[in-house]
Amino acid sequence: xxxxxxxxxxxxxxxxxPHIGHAYTxxxxxxxxxxxxxxxxxxxxxxxTDEHGSKVAEAAEAAGMSEIEFCDKTVKTFQEVWExxxxxxxxxxxxxxxxxxxxxxxxxxxxxxxKTDDGQEVIYSGYYEGLYCTGCEKYLTERDLVxxxxxxxxxxxxxLKEKNYFFRLSAFTGKIRDKIESGELRILPEERRREVLGxxxxxxPDFSLSRERVKWGIPLTFDxxxxxxxxxxxxxxxxxxxxxxxxxxxxxxxxxxxxVVHLMAKDILKFHCLYWPAMLMAAGVxxxxxxxxxxFFTVDGAKMAKSLGNKIDPNDxxxxxxxxxxxxxxxxxxxxGHDGDVQASRFVGQYNTxxxxxxxxxxxxxxxxxxxxxxxxxxxxxxxxxxxxELKLQAENLADNxxxxxxxxxxxxxxxxxxxxxxxxxxxxxxxAPWKMAKAGKTQELGGVLNACCEALRxxxxxxxxxxxxxxxxxxxxxxLSDDTLDLQNARxxxxxxxxxxxxVEKPIFPRLDVKKKAAGEAKxxxxxxxxxxxxxxxxxxxxxxxxxxRVALVLKAEKVEGADKLLKLQVDIGNEKRQIVxxxxxxxxxxxxxxxxxxxxxxLKPAKIRGVESHGMLLAAKRGDQLCVVTTDxxxxxxxxxx
Ligand code: ME8
Numbered sequence: 001x002x003x004x005x006x007x008x009x010x011x012x013x014x015x016x017x018p019h020i021g022h023a024y025t026x027x028x029x030x031x032x033x034x035x036x037x038x039x040x041x042x043x044x045x046x047x048x049t050d051e052h053g054s055k056v057a058e059a060a061e062a063a064g065m066s067e068i069e070f071c072d073k074t075v076k077t078f079q080e081v082w083e084x085x086x087x088x089x090x091x092x093x094x095x096x097x098x099x100x101x102x103x104x105x106x107x108x109x110x111x112x113x114x115k116t117d118d119g120q121e122v123i124y125s126g127y128y129e130g131l132y133c134t135g136c137e138k139y140l141t142e143r144d145l146v147x148x149x150x151x152x153x154x155x156x157x158x159x160l161k162e163k164n165y166f167f168r169l170s171a172f173t174g175k176i177r178d179k180i181e182s183g184e185l186r187i188l189p190e191e192r193r194r195e196v197l198g199x200x201x202x203x204x205p206d207f208s209l210s211r212e213r214v215k216w217g218i219p220l221t222f223d224x225x226x227x228x229x230x231x232x233x234x235x236x237x238x239x240x241x242x243x244x245x246x247x248x249x250x251x252x253x254x255x256x257x258x259x260v261v262h263l264m265a266k267d268i269l270k271f272h273c274l275y276w277p278a279m280l281m282a283a284g285v286x287x288x289x290x291x292x293x294x295x296f297f298t299v300d301g302a303k304m305a306k307s308l309g310n311k312i313d314p315n316d317x318x319x320x321x322x323x324x325x326x327x328x329x330x331x332x333x334x335x336x337g338h339d340g341d342v343q344a345s346r347f348v349g350q351y352n353t354x355x356x357x358x359x360x361x362x363x364x365x366x367x368x369x370x371x372x373x374x375x376x377x378x379x380x381x382x383x384x385x386x387x388x389x390e391l392k393l394q395a396e397n398l399a400d401n402x403x404x405x406x407x408x409x410x411x412x413x414x415x416x417x418x419x420x421x422x423x424x425x426x427x428x429x430x431x432x433a434p435w436k437m438a439k440a441g442k443t444q445e446l447g448g449v450l451n452a453c454c455e456a457l458r459x460x461x462x463x464x465x466x467x468x469x470x471x472x473x474x475x476x477x478x479x480x481l482s483d484d485t486l487d488l489q490n491a492r493x494x495x496x497x498x499x500x501x502x503x504x505v506e507k508p509i510f511p512r513l514d515v516k517k518k519a520a521g522e523a524k525x526x527x528x529x530x531x532x533x534x535x536x537x538x539x540x541x542x543x544x545x546x547x548x549x550x551r552v553a554l555v556l557k558a559e560k561v562e563g564a565d566k567l568l569k570l571q572v573d574i575g576n577e578k579r580q581i582v583x584x585x586x587x588x589x590x591x592x593x594x595x596x597x598x599x600x601x602x603x604x605l606k607p608a609k610i611r612g613v614e615s616h617g618m619l620l621a622a623k624r625g626d627q628l629c630v631v632t633t634d635x636x637x638x639x640x641x642x643x644x
Pocket of ligand 1: 009010011012013016020021022024025050234235236237263264265266267268295296297298304
């Protein structure tokens, strides 16, 4: 019996909305799990969400919701997008679930009871002293500061000391190094392995395992005034979902007996390659076999950021290309494991070339010829055809070559191998010119060409199934194949389809996309719901600009918003009515400074809640770096005067 395969993605923060970075790892994990299943292995694929910590609490407060209400809502955005992308995860773990919290308590207890080789306690209490920014509500490091100040709040952090529990990482670094060097713990790719070994040579500080100030978290079992540090909580998801605390049988199967692979990008290397192995060793749990850290990609040359408006929502890609092509496009932009750049402007061209032309057209041409010339039934094979032997050889090697790539985490190379067979089949089809054979009445040769093309397409339908499950099912439907024969074993032999099998195509499996239309669709990435305000403006029609109503407003009252250092709550007169506006200007203006000013407001915005406070309108300000200056008008201008 082949060893079971257990693959995980990071659990994503719920205070962010899903973007193609999250989709990238999740699709990769899905492809790995599906491929291993095709090879006859049992596979378990876990993803989920990371829901504790001060940032989530802040986001919930800003949205005027309780923490759990906020999590319940945003978790859905992840679950929905995974469904739209045809992600076939076997489980979805939430760190706010009972089973997870139970597992965190269990691992905390196990670590609390552990001793290092020289008899010291692995967990010890001490004091954490650090630079605390009350605006961020977190400790910052010297490196986070700009001119000694928190760049987000433009103020010097306070030196704070709080009781904390620490994890004695220093007692585990030698052991982790040994496990990596012996190959017991594989860190891939090689560059990342070297990075980890480099880190292990440094004098690594023990890490703080708990937080006194973070209330939205799991209380420590041995001191309920503290909650578990977010990473201790988050990393435990990999075992909580498979029964660490509540199901020894499944835990044995999927952790102790399976090949365990953690997939992620290199941004979270330290936590996974140092903290996690150390925690597991302390708790007496075996280590995962492999930690694979793929690259980090930029979009159009820049890091994905809300403020740049270059975050791509996978939902928009599914709208434009469908689930399967989105999966294909995302995983073929650059080699898996490397850093790369994603340019949405290339998607349509690549879709049309690889999927609509090369693969989709081939399917249509072959099936239509079988329908018109062979009564829609697969003709018999015929050996004596130019180029057939080479095609056969390439096709019969496809499954093994691709699977070998997958085992080495070379997802793009596995896909390329299948596309190479598609191209070779197109060439074979064009070179043998079956339409001429049909005209010349060479029925056997014609049948042989069509038979070979159908066999090659069948191999492709298996190999690309993990990448494009929906579309490959459509292709298999053309060849009258069900899921029963969907495995790598069948894809190793060229003579599988029975002559007489019905072959039918109703519509193109990858309809060609209109470049112009999609070019417009692509601009969507700059105007997604969350990024709208931050996107670089395109050219506006005058009628579009005219929709924004700007008015002069007199500030009648100003006060700070409690617990939010950036915000001022203003009462303004906009001519025909009085309004309350919450403005993020408190670090630049005191309440008395803004009082009595005639500011410019956007008057026709929908009311919103900011930090739970009603805000109806927005005021204009010029901003550069740390400077901010509210736009005001001449004193003679009455409140309510339109600004155009
Ligand atoms: O770090 N390129 O969650 P997160 C490639 N909750 N992959 C990207 C990417 C990009 N530009 N952007 C994001 C966390 N990713 C923690 C994890 S796990 C115990 C806790 C993917 O929401 C990639 O997989 O910030 C990266 O590691 C992950 O999203 C970070 O997700």
